[in-house]
Each structure stands twice: as C-alpha cells, then as structure tokens.
Amino acid sequence: MGKICIFYPLVFLILLSNILFGQTNSNDHYNMRVRQLYSAGINLNNEKRSIEALDSFKLALSYRKKSYGEESYFLGSIYVSIGITYKLLGRNELALRNYKLAEQSYLLRNDSNLISLGRLYRNIGNVYRAKLDYTNALNYFNRSLTIFSNQDNIDYIDICDANYAIAEINYLQNNFNKALSILKTFYSKGDIVNRIYYSELIAILYQELKDIINADKYYQINIDLVRNEYGDQSIQLANSYLNYAEFLSNVYKFNSGMEALEKAFLIIAKEQPSKGKDLADYYTYKGDLIARKPVASQNIFTFKQQKKQNLNEAISLYTNGLDALYKPNEKMEIGKLTVDNCLSFLNCLGLLKAVADSYLELADLEKEERTATYARALDNALNYYNVIGKLVQRARMEISSDESKLQLATLESSTFSKTIETAYLAYDYSQDEQYLDLAFQSAEQMKSSAVFDKISNDLAQENSLIPDTLLELESKLNSTISTFNEKLFEEQSKDSADSELIAEYNDKIFEASKNRDELNHLLEEEYPDYYNLKYSVSMLSVTDVQNKLKKNEAIIEYAINQTDTTSELFTFLITKDHKFFTSQKISSEMQRSFEYMFHFMTTPNFLFTHNEDSKQYCQAANDMYTLLLQPFQYALKNMNLIIIPDGKLNYIAFDGLLKSLPDTSQVIDFSKLDYLIRDFNINYANSANIYFKNSHSKRQLKNHTLAFAPLYASEKFELSNASYTLMPLPGVQKEVDAISKTVKTDVYRGSEATEENFRKFSQEYDILHLAMHAYINDSLPAFSRLAFSPMPETPNEPLDKDGWLNTADIYNLNLRNAKLTVLSACNTGVGKMQKGEGLMSLSRGFLYAGCPSIVVSLWEVEDQAGTEIMTSFYKNLKKGKTKDEALRLAKIEYLDHSNSRLAHPHYWMSFKSIGDNSPLYTSYDIYFFGILILLILIFSIDQILRIKKARQKRQAL
Secondary structure: OOOOOOOHHHHHHHHHHHHHHOOOOOOHHHHHHHHHHHHHHHHHHHOOOHHHHHHHHHHHHHHHHHHHOOOOHHHHHHHHHHHHHHHHOOOHHHHHHHHHHHHHHHHOOOOOOOHHHHHHHHHHHHHHHHOOOHHHHHHHHHHHHHHHHOOOOOOHHHHHHHHHHHHHHHHHOOOHHHHHHHHHHHHHHOOHHHHHHHHHHHHHHHHHOOOHHHHHHHHHHHHHHHHHHHOOOOHHHHHHHHHHHHHHHHOOOHHHHHHHHHHHHHHHHHHOOOOOHHHHHHHHHHHHHHHHOOOOOOOHHHHHHHHHHHHHHHHHHHHHHHHHHEOOOOOOOHHHOOOOOEOOHHHHHHHHHHHHHHHHHHHHHOOOOOOHHHHHHHHHHHHHHHHHHHHHHHHHHOOOOHHHHHHHHHHHHHHHHHHHHHHHHHHHHHOOHHHHHHHHHHHHHOOOHHHHHHHHHHHHHHOOOOOHHHHHHHHHHHHHHHHHHHHHHHHHOOOOOOHHHHHHHHHHHHHHHHHHHHHHHHHHHHOHHHHHHHHOOOOOOHHHHHHHOOOOEEEEEEEEEEOOOOEEEEEEEEEOOOEEEEEEEOOHHHHHHHHHHHHHHHOOOHHHOOHHHHHHHHHHHHHHHHHHOHHHOOOOOOOEEEEEOOHHHHHOOHHHOEOOOOOOOOOOOHHHOOEHHHOOOEEEOOOHHHHHHHHOOOOOOOOOEEEEEOOOOOEEEEEOOEEEEEOOOHHHHHHHHHHHHHOOEEEEEHHHOOHHHHHHHHHHOOEEEEOOEEEOOOOOHHHOEEEOOOOOOOOOOOOOOOOEEEHHHHHOOOOOOOOEEEEOOOOOOOEEEEOOOEEEEHHHHHHHOOOOEEEEEOOOOOHHHHHHHHHHHHHHHHOOOOHHHHHHHHHHHHHHOOOOOOOOHHHHOOEEEEEOOOOOOOOHHHHHHHHHHHHHHHHHHHHHHHHHHHHHHHHHO
16 A cells, blocks of 8 residues: 655654754853754755764764753753654664653653653654554554643644554554544644645545545545645655555556656656655556556467566566665665665565565466466565565564564465465475475464464573563563553443543553563663574474474464465475475365354254254265365374364364264264264364474473362353353362362362462462363453452452453463463363464463463363363373373263263364373383383392302202
C-alpha cells in the first residue's frame, strides 16, 4: 500500500527552536553560537542534507553543555533534534538513544505533563513504528495524546498529530474501520497541514475498504489541499501524486496512473536525484503499475512475451527503489540490509516482496516448459524471500512485547507461505536440498516463533553473567504489564467504564513497558555475552533435525497454504535416514471430512450418536488418514510420531485417524476400530526448533508432583461483561487421590487450591497437575484463564492474586524447573488460531514460561473417563515410559475395558501430549536387568570360587 506522509517531525524542529531561543544564557557567545548552529541544522534537514545537519546539532549540543552542564532540562530540545535527524537517516537505534536522553532531560523539570515531553513521546513512537514494534509505538502515541489532552490550553494541532499517529498504527494493524473513525472525528479540528495528511490516510483507508468512490474523492481533496498550501513544485505534491497513482493502478486506470506518476517524478527528480523515500516510492508505484498492466493478446506466445517484459521492467524499477532507500553513497546489497541501514524498513520489506513475487510470477509463465529460465526465476524469488525471512526474524527478536511479535508474525505469514510454495516448486524441479531447508525453516517461522524467541532469550540469560536482580526486575515489569492489561480489558468491557481507572491503568502499563524496554537495551549493551547468545540463534536445518532424532522417531510437519481459490498442504517427513517434502491439493470433500471429524469428536451431544453418524465419522477419519499419513506409511513403520500441525489441523486428535474402514454394513463398535493410536505413539510439538531446544534443557530430577483440585460450590462470577458459574467437579478429587497413590504428590484442594499457592510452589516441582475449570477467550487469548479456588475479597489483596490465572500471567511465571504440566481441565489445548504463530491456547503459556512438556485437552473431558485415563497415565509414567507412550497405553487400556458406547472418541481422545517426550522416571526394566546382571555375576563368582577350591584340593592330594 502507498506511503503515508508525516510532516510533523520537521515542523516540530521549528517549534523546538522557539523554545530553545527563549531560554537565557549567561554566556552570550555560547547562546549566539547555539542559535546559529540550531537554525543551520533545521535548514540543512529541510534541504535533505541530514548528515551535515547532524554535525551542526552535535556542535550545538557541546556548546549547550558548556552553559548548563551534562544534565539539564535545556539539553532536551537538542537531543530531540539529533534524534529526528537520525530518524530521517534511517538510524532508528541512534534516534531512540537520543530521544531517551531528551526524556531524561525533560523529566528534570518534574512535570509529567510537559508539552515538550508529549511531542517527544510522539517521536519515540515513530521509531518503534519504524522497527515494526506497533504495541510500543501505540503506547507512546497514546501517552502523548494524554499529555496534550491534559494541558490547560489545549492545542488541537498536537491533538490531531497524536490521533493521526494512533490511526496510522491501526491502519498498519489492519484495523481499518477504527482508524477511519479516529480520522473522521478529528479531521475538521486541525490546521491545513493536519487535513493534508488526514485526507491522504482517509483515502487509503477507503481504498482498503473497497469504497472506491470515497477513496477517489479524498485523494482529490488531498491533492488540492497540498497544491494550495505548498505549490505546484513541492515534494508534498509529488507524494500526493504517488499515492493517487497507486490507487489508479489498483482500480485498473493505468493510463491515468502513469500520468500521475510522471507528474510526481518531475518534482522528485529535482529534490532526490539518487536517494530518498519519495524516489523509492516512485519506483515502487511505477513497478506496481507496469506489473499489473493487462496484456491484450489472444495469442498465448505473444501474451507471455509481453507479460515477461512487463515483469522484468517492474523488477528493475523495484530494485532501483531498494537502492534509493539504502544508506547514502553506497550501492544496495540485499544481503546487508538491516533495520537501521535503510531509510524505511517497512518500505524495504515491501519492495523485497514485490521483487520476489514478480520472479514467482515469471516462473509461473514458464511452468509448463520447465526450462532453465523457470529455474532461475524460482531461484531469484527465493533469494529475496530468504532475505525477508532473516530480516523479519531479526526485527522480531528486537521487540520486547509478545503482542507486537504476534502482530509481526501475522503480517508476514503470507510471505513465509509464498516461500514454502516457491521452494517446493524449485525442489520438485531440481531436488536440491537447499530448497527443502529453506521451505522447512519458513514453515518453522510460521509456528510459535514468539515462544521460540522467549526460550532462546531465557537460555541466553541463563548462560550469561546478568545479575539475578536485573532478571527479577524484568519479571516484575512483565507481571505489572500483564496485570494492568487484564484490568484495563475488564474495565473497558463494562457497560459504564470508569475513565479515571482506565487512565490510571494506561499510565501503569506505559511506565512499566517503558522501563522494560530500557532494561532490555541495558542488558544488550552492558552484557555482550547475552547479546551474542540472543542474536546468534539460527533455525535448524533438516540435517540438524535428522542428527537430533532417535532411530525410531519421525517428525511430520504440515504447512497449509490457503488462498481464496485453493488450499494446498505441504508435508515434511523427517526421520534419521529419510526426508520427504510433498505437496497435495486439499479438495472441498477433504475439508468437509475434517469439519465432520472435528464436530463428531467435540460435540456435547455425543450421547445421541446414531449409527449413520458413526459411519460418517469412520469415513471422515479414514479420509484424513489418507491425506495426512498414508503417503508415508512405509517410511513410518515402527516409528514414534512427532506431529507438528498447522492451521485447523491443531484442532483434531490424530489418535482417531482410521487406517482402514470397518464393515459399514454392521453396527459400528467404537472399541474395535483401526485407530492410528493402536500402532503409533503420537506426540505433538509447536515447532521442531522449540521441541529440540526444550528437549536439551538441563533439569535436576526430583520426581515430585504438585496437584491442584479446587472445590467449587456453584459460585457465580462475571468476566468481560458476561456471567458464568463455577460448577462442582467431583471427578477431579478422585483423580488427584488416584495420582497420589501412584506417584509422590503434594495435593492442594479446596480452599488451599489457590492461585497464590500455585505461584508460590510451582517452581519447586517436576510435575504440575491442574485439575480445574478453564475459560477460553478466543477474541483475546491472553485472557483465557484457569479457575483456582475463589479467593475471599480483601481490599489489600495484590493485583495479580485474584484467584484467576490467565495466559498472560502464565507467561510471566518461571517454570524452567518443571518437566511436565498436566492441564486436566476443559479445552486447555484449544484457542484462537493466530495467523503466523499458531494456536493461542493456555498450553502455549506454559511453554512460554519454560515448561518443556504439556498434556492438554482438546474439549471438555468427562469426569470418569478423564480420571481413569489420568490414573493409568501416571502409572505408565512411573514405569519409566515416555510421555506419549504413557498416554497412548492409558487410552488403549481405557478402550480395551470399554463397551462401544463408552469407547466413543469424545470420552478418550481429548488428551494430547505436547513437547519434550523424555521419561520422568527410571524404568522398572532397568532395575530388573540390573538385578539379573548382579545375580549372574554372583553366580559366576561363586562358580569360579568353587572351581578354584576344587583345583586346590586336587593339588593337595
């Protein structure tokens, strides 16, 4: 989408000069010199000579320090100017560093509502926006708006600037209607400059919402406003023409679009002959226009030739655009691109995608012939997609907020899907394993990448010299952010929300987020071993995975590429000795089979299942086996399966796939079906990288279990403006009693089964067993929660101990000592599907907190069946079985002792094992063989002694 003009940074420099020059200085020489240097810096920035402007501002800073010392409120404005200049140069980290110094200077006045501070926060938000950290950006923009709104004399220009920034973030997050509502509210309250950039973004939003008439109207308004304010030869007018040209291209008015482009170029060429964001936008939009230009020819050969010519021309233009964004005086090298050496990281990503997509389209034109040109086009596309993947991974790791990581994963997921698609075509053509590796790593990037970053960060902290006090501070800040985010969410959900409370919660979140970000920068700067470990993490290759797998293990990883017209399933099968990479189209019939299978397993009406329903389930489960596993059945023989699902596949239990169909002329007996679980141990993982990183964590075996089983008495409560009741769960008491008889267990039940006790003791046990109610929030997964025993209401109770443990709370726990968490509650393994990240379930929170293995449920568990399976599961664990085998044997035992009705999939199939699969106890077999070997040794020694004595007697005779 088109570039959005933001004029206020340079306007802000001019406003700052008024503040600066209004100050008194005892040294007239220094005062005059600062004034001259500051004015020169502003003029140089306006002339796009930012490097020279930087020298001028730095010299002004040195004079200002001579007047006021190293720490003074009066240094703030110059630090801001230096920060803005670094931002104009694309040096985001240096911009942020100077903005933070400016903040320290402004806060010396001890006025949190200082208008200069509000403007500074808006500029800090712009840096986070450029780094794709939208959560932090929004926090700073909201904070600046609060400051502007609290002034005695409200300046609506500042108010409009802040609201524009907030609206733009919503636009970047695809919240188009919300962004439009903000802009329409404040459109008439600002000055002409406000209306210029408001009208532009309104036009873009209408375009995204497919309202072509209003989009065209506001583009025209924007052009008229800019021409009247800045004139016919202004760079601002060039920007307006560029955006209008992009719009015209999208609505297939190519000739009009080309006219608008050329008007823009005549202006831009004078201002930015070789480098600049406006020049890059010109190349981008012209490339888009030519790439989309229709080819009018009935002859297929002529059509292809003209289309290829258009695409190659577009690629050349996109490459010129990348070069225009690259740091000054150097030729662009895509392999060296970073967040900080291009003028706009977001625009760079857009251009890289445009080049890659164009090469992929070129390859599609050659697909039938499969010539060397076809292979080159695929290879070129993958080179660019690969660069995007590395840049996104680096940008994601630099972000502190889990929410921003998730947003970035969502926005970039389509790129990773295209990479897998393109890599498959290249692999199918050449069988070159570099393409298999690239596809596999892209599939991994789409799954729980934020969890992977957290685990990598935790390991980096463990293996570096960071003091515990700093790590405890980080944990406390994360907990504060989580607590007040939840309180903010709950307050905003009320029909009559308290505006003062909302403001207070926002203040707490802002301060804690700011302090956490500053702490992260401190850790990276002051502890180089931590920095190197954190950023040296690389994704595993297929060969790496093979080397880590045991002889009898197979990883099956799926990636679903879903478009408006087709769905394609990519499958990676990796064993110690084999690797397969396949592609299958998912038919509409197969999609219906999935839907039916899921509905059949999860329906609360399972007691009323008819035989025809059962037959249909059998057909659907066999269809899914045919799609997902049958193509690899020979390679999977005698293997333990590690399933890494994607998309909707997260919602089904592979246990219930049927290898063969029963005799459908007879009544279906659920206890006798050819379930996959009868032949395979089945374990699940969020990704191969997370699986292996967690599998090698060093933990001291203690073999203690901590169990929580609250007693509920039909307590009523409200969550998010909805009423619920905590119904009694009599089965969970039997469950924890049975577990206690099998393994050493400390049980907290009734009034002792509190959230506070869990927080207090959870770090001291190997196994955490939580048998309780769970409430899933699909709209905001961070606020799904586990219901511990209700807490008595006390006015001084800490904010994070309210009796509920939500996913965001779990993120901030330290569960690195735990080896297994069993969530024997309802629906703990399901949640919202987050595009680019995976299933946002409660189980994700425990992985995030450092626990390597989870047992969860996919739907509501029946009390008796759940108790039987869990009891058997722990018995099998005690025998030294791996977690997946222990669960499999428990399910089979249940099946073998159940009639057809009780063997319905709903009863036994819900539980699944996720993550590290290693056993928790030493196998009895080892003791048996140890004793046997000892007896053999004793017997052998006895025989040797007997023989020796016999010889001695013979010699004596």
